[in-house]
Amino acid sequence: MTADGRLIGDTVMEMKNITLRFGGVVAIKDISFDIKEGEIRAIIGPNGAGKSSMLNVINGFYHPQEGEVWYKGARRGNLKPYEIAHQGIARTFQNIALFKGMTTLDNIMTGRLTHMKSGLLSQMIWAGKAEREEIENRELVENIIDFLEIKSIRKTPVGRLPYGLQKRVELGRALAAEPSLLLLDEPMAGMNIEEKEDMSRFILDVNEEFGTTTVLIEHDMGVVMDIADRVVVMDYGKKIGDGTPDEVRSNQAVIDAYLGVPHD
């Protein structure tokens, strides 16, 4: 139980001694940490620390050379990203990866793909299961649109939306998957204070209402310390701190990494 009464459960995911190399460059060096059900777990660190690489390992864009990924109590093999999506891991991207030509509604509907099972033939004649499925999923998507307060842009192609709204649509698409694990790569990058506050509120609301386990990469330290339950700190591909925001804040290695240390 956390202070605000949310339930933190068992370990959902465990990263064991992950090492990721690109040729001679070591992006992640022997990192282990766990993610518990229902928590907001932040990964922070200076630019180039390997945070995004870590997220890419979790959702299968990268496969680490060493180490193991344990998910829901079983060791996960080298699955393709789309297979991992079907296991209930959804994500957003640092540079926004929306389907720009499609409307907000359609974009969020793609988030439901992992839950839709109708066959190609029934879709072609738009009858039976395909039709039912469209309608059911549409309902859930409309709820998400309501929740994120983006009703007015339902039918707008997302390429035309301002940056802050695009980020919100991308969050909506990830939420539509009803993920067991939600990965957010710098959801507040490039936003103004007001937009940041909105986004923080959405992340907290999602976590509180649906108990969604969230892994969050963020640069804005203030935001992270406010909303995260536990924080992993990375620097140069290594883990230099892990714990509650308070613990991390008083960790000397973390302070040095952020403020720099004089070389003796």
Add this chain to the structure above:
Amino acid sequence: MGAEFFFGVEVFLNGLMAGVMYSLVALGFVLIFKASGIFNYAQGVMALFAALTLVGFQEGQIPFAHLINAIFGTEIHHFGFEMPAFLAILFALGVMILFAILVEKLILKHLVNQEPIILFMATIGLAYFMEGFGDLMWGSDVKKLNVGIPQGGNFWIEENTAFLGGDDFYGFYLDTLDIYATVIAAILVTSLVLFSQYTKTGRALRAVADDHQAALSVGISLRSIWVIVWGIAGFVALVAGIMWGSKSGVQFSLSLIALKALPVLMLGGFTSIPGAIIGGLIIGVGEKMFEFLIGAPFLGGATENWFAYMLALIFLVFRPQGLFGEKIIERV
């Protein structure tokens, strides 16, 4: 109004219908280009191959008869039965879907993340392979294709429009096959658009066309989408093959209709389905009207051979992305 005017209208209508035929071919290109960024040089040969296969099934030809005869010294040609057109079309469609699966398994799978030019070269290789393979399978003689679509001038239209232009005008001469082609193409395009707008697979197709990484992250398998796209392109090729094959026989030159699709694509944009349709219509009408108004009276005729390319070239200079293509703006 004089007969001259109505003759012009007739040329216009014929241009529209010729344009529909161009659009049909261009559509196959656009589908594949949108979903996988590949300019599929083999689209024309796919239409030829589909038509050959259709004729083969219809007439009960034994595939590879020539090869079998040469190796075993036999004298076989036909199974001795004929397949109804409808069944033969279904079988030909099956072959095109099988073809799509093989293309994915044997070629695309190995070329993921390669430069577009390499994928383009692969489709050139594929085109020539299919051309030879089609010959080997079904023989290289010119074949007649008849799936039961009526051909020739439509007398009903001719008789009922004759009153328009007075004594010198005998009514519009329109080929019934062209009218069928127009209706079929319209149905095909409408259903493709509906499919891509309102089904989950259609949505996945559009998603893959927009962003591969994001598509993967929402659980779309690129490989199965490619099979579907190539399958649909194969189906479009089959329809184009039936129309063009019924019109002018199934022979090698059928694959060259792909060249006619190029100016259509330049005009309409490589990434737009409506663009392929409108582009085809503009080219069809443009080349017929140009010939009628300027070509034949002043330039000695035969302008249809080059008009489309010239129009496309002019268009490229002023609007490189085509009428409906996406403008690519890159941040410097």
